[in-house]
Amino acid sequence: MNVAERLAEVRTAIHRACRDAGRDAAGVQLVAVSKTFEAEHIMPVIEAGQRLFGENRVQEAKGKWPALKARFPDTELHLIGPLQTNKAREALALFDVIHTVDRESLAATLAKEIARLEDRPPRLLIQVNTGEEPQKAGVIPEEADAFIARCRDEHKLAIEGLMCIPPVDEPVAPHFGLLAGIARRNGLKALSMGMSGDYEKAIALGATYVRVGSAIFGAR
Numbered sequence: 001m002n003v004a005e006r007l008a009e010v011r012t013a014i015h016r017a018c019r020d021a022g023r024d025a026a027g028v029q030l031v032a033v034s035k036t037f038e039a040e041h042i043m044p045v046i047e048a049g050q051r052l053f054g055e056n057r058v059q060e061a062k063g064k065w066p067a068l069k070a071r072f073p074d075t076e077l078h079l080i081g082p083l084q085t086n087k088a089r090e091a092l093a094l095f096d097v098i099h100t101v102d103r104e105s106l107a108a109t110l111a112k113e114i115a116r117l118e119d120r121p122p123r124l125l126i127q128v129n130t131g132e133e134p135q136k137a138g139v140i141p142e143e144a145d146a147f148i149a150r151c152r153d154e155h156k157l158a159i160e161g162l163m164c165i166p167p168v169d170e171p172v173a174p175h176f177g178l179l180a181g182i183a184r185r186n187g188l189k190a191l192s193m194g195m196s197g198d199y200e201k202a203i204a205l206g207a208t209y210v211r212v213g214s215a216i217f218g219a220r
């Protein structure tokens with residue numbers, strides 16, 4: 001299969017998962033994760049109609065996306081990897097959506113940088129470390145409500161939703177369910193959860209963004 005065929009398969013599976021869950025397929029957006037792939041591999045996916053893309057490193061995205069965006073202005077770029085505060089300004093210049101707001105210092109820096117933007121501010125999601133893994137970014141679940149409140153009230157950030165990356169060696173459903181519960185009680189609509197191996201389960205549990213890389217682009 002080529003990338004266009006793999007993309008079509010993923011879209012079909014998303015529609016099927018939405019139907020099975022009794023959800024409107026318009027409520028789930030596919031973010032094609034293009035990290036590690038060069039522009040020449042991304043182009044056919046854009047040409048096949050895909051518009052939302054995810055990258056996990058600011059530096060890498062900076063190398064390939066300005067040219068792609070100039071050519072395809074309606075593409076939308078999502079940052080799905082950790083953001084260092086000293087890269088916040090660059091990230092805001094490149095990305096339409098940031099899924100990885102995960103700590104106070106980053107929230108404060110983003111607020112300051114967004115205030116000096118002339119463009120529309122990016123959409124922001126807070127990353128929750130649902131598995132409380134020490135090596136993983138994200139606020140821990142018990143601190144999520146307070147962090148969401150501080151982002152909104154102190155930093156005046158418009159938070160669209162939450163994102164998680166479950167531990168690799170555990171069933172994903174409890175993590176997706178936990179994230180959905182935190183979003184619900186905080187009145188947040190967007191849920192970024194589900195990757196190549198588990199996006200159908202994530203849709204069943206309420207995902208509004210699924211981040212799918214290898215199922216579209218092939219192995220990295």
Ligand SMILES: *Cc1c(COP(=O)(O)O)cnc(C)c1O
Nearest residue numbers: 033056080195196211212213214
């Ligand atoms: C790489 C990555 C993905 C995509 O993973 P696949 O298993 O290739 O679909 C999704 N989310 C994040 C945060 C990633 O870093």
